[in-house]
Amino acid sequence: xxxxxxxxxxxxxxxxxxxxxxxxxxxxxxxxxxxxxxxxxxxxxxxxxxxxxxxxxxxxxxxxxxxxxxxxxxxxxxxxxxxxxxxxxxxxxxxxxxxxxxxxxxxxxxxxxxxxxxxxxxxxxxxxxxxxxxxxxxxxxxxxxxxxxxxxxxxxxxxxxxxxxxxxxxxxxxxxxxxxxxxxxxxxxxxxxxxxxxxxxxxxxxxxxxxxxx
Numbered sequence: 428x429x430x431x432x433x434x435x436x437x438x439x440x441x442x443x444x445x446x447x448x449x450x451x452x453x454x455x456x457x458x459x460x461x462x463x464x465x466x467x468x469x470x471x472x473x474x475x476x477x478x479x480x481x482x483x484x485x486x487x488x489x490x491x492x493x494x495x496x497x498x499x500x501x502x503x504x505x506x507x508x509x510x511x512x513x514x515x516x517x518x519x520x521x522x523x524x525x526x527x528x529x530x531x532x533x534x535x536x537x538x539x540x541x542x543x544x545x546x547x548x549x550x551x552x553x554x555x556x557x558x559x560x561x562x563x564x565x566x567x568x569x570x571x572x573x574x575x576x577x578x579x580x581x582x583x584x585x586x587x588x589x590x591x592x593x594x595x596x597x598x599x600x601x602x603x604x605x606x607x608x609x610x611x612x613x614x615x616x617x618x619x620x621x622x623x624x625x626x627x628x629x630x631x632x633x634x635x636x637x638x639x640x641x
Contacts, residue, residue, distance in 0.1 A: 428523060428543055431476035432468050432585065433515030436461055436489070436529030437504030444637050448485065450529040452640060460634055463532035467539060469496060480504045480515045509606050513597045516590070524593060525585035526610050530634040534585070541625050542587050550620045553586040553611050554627030583627045586610050592620060
């Protein structure tokens with residue numbers, strides 16, 4: 428199957444306590460977080476287009492870093508992550524698109540393959556892992572409700588969609604000035620399409636805190 432991937436790399440990630448964009452943190456002597464994130468998609472023959480969404484002030488730098496790769500192009504993000512995703516979607520040329528966090532470098536090949544297999548029968552899917560903790564709804568500092576733990580999953584990326592579907596939902600959200608917590612929520616709001624859960628892996632973390640850099 429032919430797909431594009433939008434890699435979100437425009438955030439600063441101040442919670443990591445770095446004084447620069449965390450996607451440029453070196454995991455080893457050869458690879459940054461972003462390098463490793465991109466590597467799986469660069470190797471995948473089904474991935475025809477990689478769109479890196481960067482901050483405006485880093486666009487030239489990122490473009491220069493990956494200028495040798497024909498299927499990589501760089502565009503600039505917006506004021507919110509949702510706007511940044513939409514900017515990336517405007518560049519997508521494939522019938523399917525994956526939205527991936529640039530700060531999520533540990534995606535496994537088997538998880539990517541599972542997503543691709545799911546897209547053969549579904550219009551929307553995402554990686555998720557079961558919650559290991561009890562989750563509660565809190566309102567004004569007080570517990571209102573305890574959720575059934577077996578029904579609670581944590582969302583990861585990539586999140587995968589038919590391109591036209593996601594683009595349409597983003598346009599509707601933009602018109603309504605409505606911001607979702609992730610792209611899958613826009614599908615929930617603006618379509619009748621069911622979003623399929625694909626079992627992810629606990630190791631597929633998004634680098635957020637200093638401990639994630641170790």
